[in-house]
Structures are given as structure tokens and as C-alpha cells.
Amino acid sequence: MARFKKKGKKDVPAINTGSMSDIIFMFLFFFMVITNMREATLFVRVLPPQATEIQKLEKKALASSIYIGQPIKTSMYGTEPRIQLNDQFAEVSDIQEFVEKERAARNEMDRPLLSTTLKADGEVKMGILTDIKQELREVGAFKITYATRRGKKKE
Secondary structure, eight states, X not given: OOOOOOOSOOOXXXXXXXXXXXXXXXXXXXXXXXXXXXXXXXXXXOOOOEESSOOOOSOGGGEEEEEEEEESOHHHHOSSOEEEETTEEEOGGGHHHHHHHHHHTSOTTTGGGOEEEEXXXXXXXXXXXXXXXXXXXXXXXXXEEEOOXXXXXXX
């Protein structure tokens, strides 16, 4: 019987990197499509109260958010609940101007569909929420929603 001899070591062929850039750009586009942009940097702690009867907003783009809660940096801003509009602290009297700016930034067809979402911490007293609702009424922002988290139904 004959024996077969190997004539030397065979080199491993180099990996073709021609399509590497295509793969990287596909990943880049994929992550760009699935990523949500953050609305605002939160300076207040917001843990919404629990609720059982929850409806999801259909058009979140048409909702302006008002955050109410205790400041995260309590050493700087104290422990009293504060109002945050976009990326800054505000007072109750600033809400009318905030709503007017939000309306002006939207398309004229979308203005009747605008709503205001109150994202309040569960520990916030109702007095500050009532003051905010009064300001919203004065400016004509009657569509108000409350942000909540899903709770268990009591039986």
C-alpha cells in the first residue's frame, strides 16, 4: 500500500474584510432606528403612583410633559417638591408660558390634539397638582393625562 505524504503546511487563507463596513453600517442603522431619544434630563425623582385602569397614549409626540417631584440633588435644591419643565426648574406661574411655547412649536393642525402629561411622584401633595391644573385651565390646556405605573387589581 502506498502512503500519502503532505508536501508542507498549508496556510490559512486571509479573512475577506471587504463587507465589514457594510455590516458595521447595518448595525449602526439598526440601533439608530430602535433607539428612543430621551425627552428631558430629569432633575426630580418621579415614581408615579400605581393604577389598574391604564390607557396608553396613542400619539406621545403630541403630549407635553410636566415633571413634579423631589429634586435628585437635595443638598443643592432642597427637599420640597419642584416643577420641571423641559430641562429646567420652574414655578407654577411659568406653566402658561411653557404651554404657549409648546403650541407655537407645533403644526397648526396638531394644536387641538395637544395634551399635557403630569408626571408626578406618588408622594407629591395634591395642592401643587391643583395649582398646576388651575394654570393649565387659564391657558386653555384642558386635555390632561397622568403618568402612572401598572398596579395589581384588588380583588
